[in-house]
Amino acid sequence: MRYRELMIATSSEGKIIELSALLSPIRLIRPPKVLNIEEGPCSYLENAYLKARSYFEEFKIPALAEDSGLEVSALGGMPGVFSSRFSELEFGGKESETGTAANIRKLLRLMEGKEDRSALFRCVLLIYDSEGGLWAQGVCRGEITTIPRGARGFGYDPIFKPLGEDRTMAELTAEEKNAISHRGIAARRLLELLSG
Amino acid sequence: MRYRELMIATSSEGKIIELSALLSPIRLIRPPKVLNIEEGPCSYLENAYLKARSYFEEFKIPALAEDSGLEVSALGGMPGVFSSRFSELEFGGKESETGTAANIRKLLRLMEGKEDRSALFRCVLLIYDSEGGLWAQGVCRGEITTIPRGARGFGYDPIFKPLGEDRTMAELTAEEKNAISHRGIAARRLLELLSG
Numbered sequence: 001m002r003y004r005e006l007m008i009a010t011s012s013e014g015k016i017i018e019l020s021a022l023l024s025p026i027r028l029i030r031p032p033k034v035l036n037i038e039e040g041p042c043s044y045l046e047n048a049y050l051k052a053r054s055y056f057e058e059f060k061i062p063a064l065a066e067d068s069g070l071e072v073s074a075l076g077g078m079p080g081v082f083s084s085r086f087s088e089l090e091f092g093g094k095e096s097e098t099g100t101a102a103n104i105r106k107l108l109r110l111m112e113g114k115e116d117r118s119a120l121f122r123c124v125l126l127i128y129d130s131e132g133g134l135w136a137q138g139v140c141r142g143e144i145t146t147i148p149r150g151a152r153g154f155g156y157d158p159i160f161k162p163l164g165e166d167r168t169m170a171e172l173t174a175e176e177k178n179a180i181s182h183r184g185i186a187a188r189r190l191l192e193l194l195s196g
Numbered sequence: 197m198r199y200r201e202l203m204i205a206t207s208s209e210g211k212i213i214e215l216s217a218l219l220s221p222i223r224l225i226r227p228p229k230v231l232n233i234e235e236g237p238c239s240y241l242e243n244a245y246l247k248a249r250s251y252f253e254e255f256k257i258p259a260l261a262e263d264s265g266l267e268v269s270a271l272g273g274m275p276g277v278f279s280s281r282f283s284e285l286e287f288g289g290k291e292s293e294t295g296t297a298a299n300i301r302k303l304l305r306l307m308e309g310k311e312d313r314s315a316l317f318r319c320v321l322l323i324y325d326s327e328g329g330l331w332a333q334g335v336c337r338g339e340i341t342t343i344p345r346g347a348r349g350f351g352y353d354p355i356f357k358p359l360g361e362d363r364t365m366a367e368l369t370a371e372e373k374n375a376i377s378h379r380g381i382a383a384r385r386l387l388e389l390l391s392g
Contacts, residue, residue: 002392042238049241126331132385136328189328196198 002194005029006127009055009065014154015183019066019125022178022187026194028064031055044068044081044124045135052128062133068123068182070156072107072144074114079107083156104148104159117143121160121169123182125190134193138185142169153177198390201225202323205251205261210350211379215262215321218374218383222390224260227251240264240277240320241331248324258325264378266352268315268340271306275299279352300344300355313339317356317365319378321386330389334381338365349373 005027008016011034020028037054039047044067052065069083079086087095087102092110095102111117121140127133141163148158150170157169162180169177178184201223204212207230216224233250235243240263248261265279275282283291283298288306291298307313317336323329337359344354346366353365358376365373374380 040238042236043242043245045245046239046242049239129389130385131334131381132330132332132389134328134330134389135322138327185327189326193325193328193330 003062003127003129005061006064007031007055007059007061009035009051009063009128012154015066018174018178018181018183019064019187021174022184023064023191025191029061031059039067039081039085041081044122044137045126047081048124048126048135049128052126052133056128056130062127062129064125064127066123066125066183066186068121070107070119070121070160072111072119074116074118075110079103100155104156107144107156108146108148108159111144111146117145119144119160121156121182123186125186127190134190136186136189136193138182138187138189140180140182140185199258199323199325201257202260203227203251203255203257205231205247205259205324208350211262214370214374214377214379215260215383217370218380219260219387221387225257227255235263235277235281237277240318240333241322243277244320244322244331245324248322248329252324252326258323258329260321260323262319262321262379262382264317264319266303266315266317266356268303268307270310270312270314275303296351300352303340303352304342304344304355307340307342313341315340315356317352317378319382321382323386330386332382332385332389334378334383334385336376336378336381 003026008028035054035058037051047067048065052063055063069080071077071080078091082089087098087106095106124137126135142161145159145161145168149168150158153170160169199222204224231250231254233247243263244261248259251259265276267273267276278285283294283302291302320333322331338357341355341357341364345364346354349366356365
């Protein structure tokens, strides 16, 4: 194992909890302060790079960043890199509020009457350690439900039903989610690369 | 060393020759056929990812891709990710021809009368190996000359004078160039990560 600890380049409590469990051989250090980093429209990989680089440059500790999103077939892959700010996006009409509930409301509104409800969660992890590092990604396929169900997880979990599951991501236990989630797959791939 | 061989996800002879020397503990395999991959406007990292992924998916061998560019201060960082197709770009006016000579001609035209001639070469390397891999980058600072000089190297080398050098990149020997170039720095960082 190359890294005993990494600074986690996010302020999302949900992501910190999941990644700490998933990467348990590595200690994830919370940043002493949160940096305000503008995410771009380009790609998860680029966003993860921008976040990890900013934290590395500020705190001089190898940094791990995560970027992820939900890609809905019937919406041409949207919201994708815009997942966390979907309610504010012109695409499909802005919501009056921001945040997770508004994102979900907007997505369900756009999915009304759609036959094809297939979607996938994609996660990219990237380590920035002085001009280089590792990266890994994971995909979890499933479909969009018609109503939110479950109180666990975060983000779009209440309206995403993984393939072969009757429950939504938000109805799974943390262990069940981590076993099949995009973030779990990416984290295990990263650990493989680190020990390989 | 994790990889004895990697497929090199490029058809640029100049890059293959340089990278083969720079990464000599690893054997770089030329692809049996060249894939036509459209580079995006986003970032070197994203372009390297797109190229490496395509070759990995086609040939099922861990793939190494490179993306690089010249960033000129007085042009706001252009041509950047557009370096290899600069002559075709609307920005600054299209040239009548395409290719390296036209790219250089256009750049020198846009730099006429500019006091600030500082620029940098940036290179990103990325390995794609089944949903994960490594990445590294390197930067070489210098300035844009007023006329092309030298016949070695490739791309913008004849009009780029590295910091502290009297000669252009194209006047250096291969060994001299590799010792200071963006590609050399990125390659050595990648080897460090692979052996670390």
